[in-house]
Amino acid sequence: MAKLNNTHRSAFHTMAKDAKAAAVTMNANPARHRFMRALLEYKDTFLANIGMAISGLVLSLTVLVTGPANAADSGLQYVNRTTTNGLGSNSVKAVYVVGSNVYAATAPDGFGSSATGGGLSISTDGGATFTNYTTANGLGSNDVSKVFVVGSTIYAATKDTTYGYGSPTKGGLSISTNGGTTFTNKTIADGLGSNNVNTVFVDGSTIYVGTSVTSEVIATAPITTANITSNIATLTTSTPHGLVVGSIVQVSGINFPFDGTYSVTAVPSTTQFSFAKTAADYTLPAPAGTAKLMVAGGLSISTNGGVTFTHFNSTALCGSVSCNHVRAIYASGSNIYLATDNRLVYSNDGGTTFTHAPNGELSTRGVFKDGTKVFLGSNFGLQVSTDNFATPPALRNSLDGLGDGAANVETIAMDSGKLYVGTWGGLSISSNGGTSFTNDTPENCLGGYFVSGVFVSGGTIYAATDGGLSISTGPGVGCRTAAAAPAAIPTLSEWAMILMASLMGLFAFVRLRKVTLG
Structure with missing residues (x-):
């Protein structure tokens, strides 16, 4: 605990002595006498407690402000790929890797008619160089939000770049079977809930597509x-x-x-x-x-390679229109998990029925299941549940090392027992099931703080950021910049002392005010 500044103590002590002398010699009004007596009576208590209260406040703010911002990184460094290497844009939304083939979903830079670039960028040399594919190759739009690859088939989720104010023919689920040379685009005409496709997930022969409501x-x-x-x-x-x-x-x-x-x-x-x-x-x-x-949005499922889709919307999912905004999907066998703008929605019977987690109006962005654990990313951090959210889940945020003071979660992945979480404040990595995290940022060469996609293959991390596609190269210094050591978080007993000191200081101040005004 910080000690009271002796300079401040001396100044107040001198003032108190002067007040005592004045009180002895003067015959002023009673209110002034009461003030002098109160100052003498509380000078030591007042000084000590106010000092402790100030120290406690400073310590609390120091922990809250500097602690998460200086969370330790993983010790890895990254190389960053950009438009210079052939990417469609530096705004990379998602990434998928199969062997030496790297697929990067990019979005246009800019907004509306002034937006340029974007598309699906494909590398066949491990991410050293890329070839970019666009609407000229049959993509629904150049705003690619997600990519999934099974064998030689590429599934690209594309957005309706008109954002509901133009033709409903843009966007959709684009499928290629020839390495991206040409795509066939699936839309609402094929049973999708919307052409505004946020995500795609493939499990076996079943394709799951998450879309959003638009005003088309x-x-x-x-x-x-x-x-x-x-x-x-x-x-x-x-x-x-x-x-x-x-x-x-x-x-x-x-x-x-x-x-x-x-x-x-x-x-x-x-x-x-x-x-x-x-x-x-x-x-x-x-x-x-x-x-x-x-256009309704929601979840669309195909079991025939995308020829036709069965559509599920808010009526089936959770009863709220917000559930028609499906942001992320994880599926395995008969288990389907959806991260929506309202809450987690899941099915344990292949989509025959759906149940929504009782976590209220919670905007969710990423979801992943490992054994009995379900990891759910939201704008409040990472939730970890072992019972499908029947009981309140554990919440991880910046105090656990998640994000760089910005624990909003965008994406979740797992490989070899390690958990990888893309946040608004960097790439957070956990080796203990999500109890604590290290956090990688541009300080150790990550392309940007905003990480919307992550894929791990053969121990190599591929992170989709707002500044390019970052690929880990192992431990090292490289472009690493020095970062201050993280501030120590007080123990429970220290927090109790901080609280007591603050309350005592406040009590002394209030009592002194009452006496003075009495």
Whole structure:
């Protein structure tokens, strides 16, 4: 614990002596006498406790500010590959490795019509040089968010770069069987929930695709009749609407209480559909309005090589539209785990039924399962559960070495018992099942702090960062910069002393104020 500064003690002691002399000689008003007596009575207690409180506050802030920011790195160094080596852009979103073939998913630099670059970059020499493939080769878009490879088949998840404000023909799941020379693109026409594809995972012959909701309108049908009975709205269209249960529909041009965006709960016929609506019974025999079928997002599963897909949305997943934003997938056998914008969703029967973890409105980004452990990445850190989140999971964050003061988790991988976690603050590595981490950053040559993808092959780490693709080269100094030693974290007893000192200082100050103003 820090000691009270003697210079400050002397100054206050001198002031107290002067106050004592003044109190003896003066016959001033009673309030002033009370102040002088209080100052004399509490000078030692006040000085000591205020000093301890200040010291405790400084120590607490030091731990919180400097501790995580100086978490130890792994001792590895990296070489970084960029557009100079043939990448489509330096914004690398994901990476997959098979032997000496390295597949890097890149996103355009910039935004909207001004964005340039991106695509799927492929190396056949271990990541030394790359050839970039784009929409010219059949990719759905040049914004590639994920890549998965099985044998000679490449699966590239591409985003709808219009972000819901343009044509719904961009984006999709792009599949190549000839090394990326050409791709076949799968879209909502093939059963995907959306062309805005976030992730893809392949287990055996089953393809899992995670998509996001967008505002794309893919069909419009005029409404002829609208009514609400027992809190269920049923609308009739003059032409076939093309909706299915779970479709997202935008109703417009009628009036309250029908207008809005809803999830379809029933389809009695090709010209009728229903959705839940809390309102009194209401009938409009001939309203003027339209039903616009929108892109729903969610999970799409194919068991025939991507020829067709079965779509699962919020109705099946968790009941919240946020679950239609599927960010990451892990599947093994009949077990499927989805990281969504709302919470973890999982199935133990191959997708027949889904259960959502009771962890509330938690935005999740990465998921991985190892034995009985499920690792879930979120904007609060890494959650570790051994019972499918039936009980509160263990939470790992910057205090455990995760991230460089920014423990938001983007991706999770495991190899040879080591856990690799990509965060907003670097690549965190654990050798003890996620109890504690080292953290690699640009200080030991990583391309950037934001790590959105990681793959480990033959002991070599490939990290997708916002500054390029970083490949580990083993221990060494290289471009390593000196970093301050991490601050020691106080023990429980020291934390208790800090708290007590702070409370005592506050009590003394409040009591002195009461006496002074009394």
